[in-house]
Amino acid sequence: MPSVSQQWLLLLLISTVLTVFARADLPGTWELLVQNAGLASMHTAVTRFNTVVLLDRTNIGPSRKMLRRGHCRKDPYDAVLKLDCYAHSVLFDLQTKQIRPLMIQTDTWCSSGQFLPDGTLLQTGGDLDGVKKIRKFVPCEATGSCDWVELADVELANGRWYATNQILPDGSVAIVGGRAANTVEYYPPRKGAVALNFLADVEDNQMDNLYPYVHLLPNGHLFIFANNKAVSYDHNVDKIVKEYPPLDGGPRNYPSAGSSAMLALEGDYSTAVILVCGGAPYGAFIERSTDTPAHGSCGRIIATSPDPVWEMEDMPFGRIMGDMVMLPSGDVLVINGAQAGTQGFEAASNPCLYPLLYRSDQPVGLRFMTLNPGTVPRLYHSTANLLPDGRVLIAGSNPHYFYRFDAEFPTELRIEAFSPEYLSPDRANLRPIFEGIPETVRYGESFDVSVSVPLSVVGVVEVNLGNAPFATHSFSQGQRLVKLAVTPSVPDGEGRYRISCVAPPNGMVAPPGYYMAFAVNQGVPSVARWIHLVS
Template identity: 50%
Template sequence: MGVSRRNYILMMGSSKRRSCCSSSRSSSWLVMLVLQLLVLMFQLVAFMGLHQGVEAQGSWEIVQNNAGIASMHTAVTNYGTVVLLDRTDIGPSQLPLPDGVCRNDANDESSTVDCTAHSAIFDPVSGTIRPLFIQTDTWCSSGQFDADGTLVQTGGDNDGFSKIRTFSPCAADGDCNWVETTTPLQNGRWYATNQRLPDGTQVVVGGRSTSTLEYVPANGAPVFLDLISNANDAQNDNLYPYVHLLPNNQLFIFANRDSILFDWTTNSVVGNLPTIPGEPRNYPSAGSSAMLPLSGFNGWTDPEILVCGGSTYGAFLNVAAELPASISCGRIAPLSATPAWAMEDMPLRRNMGDMVLLPDRTVLILNGAANGAQGWGNAQNPVLTPVLYTSTAAVGTRFQSLTATQIPRVYHSTANLLPDGRVLVAGSNTHQFYTLTGDLPTELRIEAFSPPYLSGNQPSINNPPSTFPYGSTYDFSISGGNPDLIEINMLSAPYTTHSFSQGQRLLQLQTTVPVEDFFGAYTVTATAPPSAVIAPSAYYMLFAVSQGIPSQASWVQVGNN
């Protein structure tokens, strides 16, 4: 690569012996040397570019080698801490409760006296874990944050079937803990989905052998939905239905391969949407879904829903772990005059994948397996490679494969966006009890994935607001990044379980042209969402994004509280 030391000496020696020769020969030698140096520079630039290309695929790090529990349900609080939650009827975990604290439960199917934790609060910055006490079984339950940041958690199995629990977050070194309320659900729910509504309540949809939806706090009797009935589905591929609040105040509800528009103010189905082609998409076939980002620049209209992955029918019913997972994604605009599914293929087959909306308005899809379905021992061939989906790119160019992890994450794994732009990945337990050996052991390690955008120069918000009333404007002072390519984006903190992030939402705020100040920073005026229909009142992570590179998020409470 370039001129060797020996050749350089020979060239110099040759030039000295021929110093009497013509100046044209000397010029030729100089030209050759310059060309060699140019080659060296070109090769160096090419090498640096290749190296940057490798870094640009993202990176993984283990942030906790032993969390003590395999998190089946995960949620990020407005303190930046992370709630980890597993089932209780699983026998002892690897995380002890404080001395003298034990769970006594005569109904427990495994340990009537259990002195280990099945929930914890985790600090992703320091890596510290504090055990939390929870009494009733949260196996395959559901949840969502309220406007004040309280996590409301509903249902489960056994003695948790009709239970409502709350968790008011605190810092990692605080003393917050779970509270078991005395008001039960009207219908017991196992494998249900929660969605926060504009009026401050939560709708809880479906569950195994539960073909209704209800509201928490209760608001009338439960409402029957044929969409989530088990009558026509022996495999019950309608569990953990995908529920999204649309900007026209209707709910998009998807189960198995069908979906409806539901008016929660009148408790009525107002539209039936086309059947998505391909395989079953909900638990236990286990695809995933996200509503693509909404934008203030188009008046918060034209929502689109993305559904990816799933399993061949029968993979769960017949415990046929060799059957292939789905490779397809469907995308639909449910409020268009003629809604239809636009189909495209992922780079890899995947079930049990988790979709995470990223602050640059892309969708990260990670975790899962290429064969089988959800359930104990029902999956094979873990998919280690995440993919990035860019909804604004042309068809055929929307997917990008990223750096693979070394840790399989299959049944009962989760993925959640952190305020620093990383994605926290936890859990994976394909066994009835904790099994720490074998090909797919119970996974107690917690990882963080740094998406490609974290390799760039991050902007920063100098004056983050703490509250953001509906329809108000705010002047953000931003340092770093490119002022000509700046966005202000808000993301909710969902409750993630079983390949679906309940309540996940990304809002691109309408902004003005940046104005530079005397100190090198610049001001961008952003307008808050107009109402709770667009942004149900809650804490959101607020990012400044420059050329696709996000700042550290600030927590902002959106609404008129």
């Protein structure tokens, strides 16, 4: 008879084998893109040149990437390095996987951002010398020399730390909230900051009104969610026009660390559905309790309904700091985060390695699918961004004030990509390929695209526009997916299909700017082509 130790060893072996098989059966695959990006990305954005801007913060000491010779940051007030020759932002080339250092001068800790209509990345606020700063990054080809520019002739009216940016129908940007900033202001500047008392009303002694969830509704109003409450805000007259019922389950914003996404806009674009999931129980942040279990409750509301109510459901896992990524298919990927604690330094434990797929068209109870787990904990200051090839870029995680590589959850410099099930080899024959698509389209314009598909098309090939949001602190600022009105695919006799599309009707449905256009056949997306939507 085996000894006790042998029995335990046998049980461990069986458990390990079962776990491996269970993981192998779950959808999705992981790929390590870069072993050392040089920095932990607190903020991440994908540009129309298929490069990725990774941005951390200054006043943090050495990163693991040097700036170009002669381009050191000089700051007599920096507590760590008065002369800082380390990069705190880089540009990552998706094709070559090369990383080029970028120069950022002021502190971008917990700042905000959004792309402008011309493709420029607007970046606002931060801490210390960055709290009122406005910065711009004009993307270029990976071989170019584009870099950050800090504007000297304009600054924020209020200091913005933990704020949220949202592009508006006219291409301007609303900058909402922040620590001790219960206001809204705009870029280009309109009339200074405008009081938003709603943010002050929902704040508690945990500050759960930070990084408010802001979504542009197709009626032109802003859906603003903070703590457990939401309002509809008319930015044209700076007035709250609707109050929504509170969402059960406690606070959802920073530092209680839920997440939110607006589901795909489609049909006549009159209906907008908002999803808010996860978070920590009230008090976890105050008590600095790293082992307080996160909850997995989700609320879903039709924000454009005259009588909106929250529909509740539960995720398979309690989760804080989960990132929500709108996939080209219209499903939502929930990834990264932890199952206990809150946002903040040294404040979370029990990493949640299992991504989830939220299938928005399914009934309650059948919407969530558990996906193949990763192996790298992604906690505080991690990000997730949709890539033009349909994968999701995963970066960052630094739950420490400085860079630490000797901790239980070390500063994470690796960049990974997660491939949803629609990219699995057994669906490759369904994947469309764009053969022709215009580079620029105008609102309401009819236009044709041409695609080829290895197998015959079954049903209608969708053409969906996804923008490139600014991902930070478990929320993708400005994220949206718009499904275009299309006609059934028509074969041209040469192995291609012609699809007639109608561009979004106005900037309320899709603000002006660059979008990733995906052809989607039976849930399988093409590699995107960038398209410029203009008025």
